[in-house]
Amino acid sequence: MSEGTLDGTATGGRLAAFMAGRTYDALMRLPIILYNGYVLVRELRGLAAWIAAQPAPFAPTLAAAAVLASRVALILFLVLLISFHLVRRRPIGKSRGWRPRLVAFLGATMTLAMVLLDRAPGSVPRDIASAVLILIGNYLSIVGVLSLGRSLSIMPEARRLVTSGPYRFVRHPLYAAEEIAILGVWLQFMSWPATAILLGHLVIQLWRLGYEETVLREHFPEYDAYARRTARLVPGVY
Numbered sequence: 571m572s573e574g575t576l577d578g579t580a581t582g583g584r585l586a587a588f589m590a591g592r593t594y595d596a597l598m599r600l601p602i603i604l605y606n607g608y609v610l611v612r613e614l615r616g617l618a619a620w621i622a623a624q625p626a627p628f629a630p631t632l633a634a635a636a637v638l639a640s641r642v643a644l645i646l647f648l649v650l651l652i653s654f655h656l657v658r659r660r661p662i663g664k665s666r667g668w669r670p671r672l673v674a675f676l677g678a679t680m681t682l683a684m685v686l687l688d689r690a691p692g693s694v695p696r697d698i699a700s701a702v703l704i705l706i707g708n709y710l711s712i713v714g715v716l717s718l719g720r721s722l723s724i725m726p727e728a729r730r731l732v733t734s735g736p737y738r739f740v741r742h743p744l745y746a747a748e749e750i751a752i753l754g755v756w757l758q759f760m761s762w763p764a765t766a767i768l769l770g771h772l773v774i775q776l777w778r779l780g781y782e783e784t785v786l787r788e789h790f791p792e793y794d795a796y797a798r799r800t801a802r803l804v805p806g807v808y
Contacts (some may be wrong), residue, residue: 576724582746599655602678606655610648614788617641640758643704644685644698650708652707654715670781681752681771690760701756707751714743731790741783741796741806745775745805779803 598760620641624634690696717735736743749772756768779802786793 579637602675603652603655605679606652606682608647608653609685613648613685614615617645620792633694633697634694634699636694637692638700638782640697640704640711641707643701644755644758647704647708647755648682651732652709654668670778672776673774673781677771677774680774681755681767684752684755684767687759687761687764689758696757696760697798700754703754703757704751705754707747707749707754711744713807714747718744731786731793731796733800738800740803741803742779742803745779749775749803778780 612712619630620637628634632773717737718732752768752771756764783793783797
């Protein structure tokens with residue numbers, strides 16, 4: 571064996587060890603946390619500007635309350651996303667190749683681009699519906715994470731197999747909850763670009779689920795039996 575081969579093997583081993591360590595795991599979650607943080611700060615500033623633009627004294631009309639509720643719900647959703655990324659535990663197995671990671675990154679960040687668009691004109695029914703959907707999505711996300719513990723994954727990774735709580739009814743309750751919340755976000759920005767982002771995100775998420783399930787099958791032999799008895803996203807439908 572040549573010295574070059576030995577050097578290459580040693581380098582590959584060090585790289586593999588680095589990718590399995592805490593530093594690499596922290597670096598992988600950092601871009602998503604920073605991006606979510608930027609969008610959160612932008613929304614907080616937007617809410618402050620909206621409040622400052624209201625006539626004094628502030629009149630708690632139904633229209634104003636609906637706008638305030640929808641904006642606060644969106645801010646809570648962003649805080650929830652950041653919190654999830656901060657507390658997740660390190661994986662015991664990961665997908666191979668760059669494509670699953672790209673798909674996962676797009677799935678985790680794509681819809682937040684919607685928040686950078688201009689908001690749709692105010693509408694009391696739409697703002698109320700937006701707030702309700704986002705809050706329902708937030709609540710279901712919290713329920714899912716309480717069952718999942720710190721095993722939340724961004725990339726297709728295996729931490730532990732959870733089949734209790736909402737995972738008794740669907741295999742991916744967090745994805746289902748996120749889509750409910752994102753539909754509420756879309757109502758605040760209703761436009762062709764926002765709709766394109768929403769539909770693109772749905773396709774990406776379904777693609778992402780496939781990669782995630784592949785990793786789970788590789789590391790948990792019992793996953794196939796679990797998948798046969800449990801719907802993917804909608805109980806009794808899909």
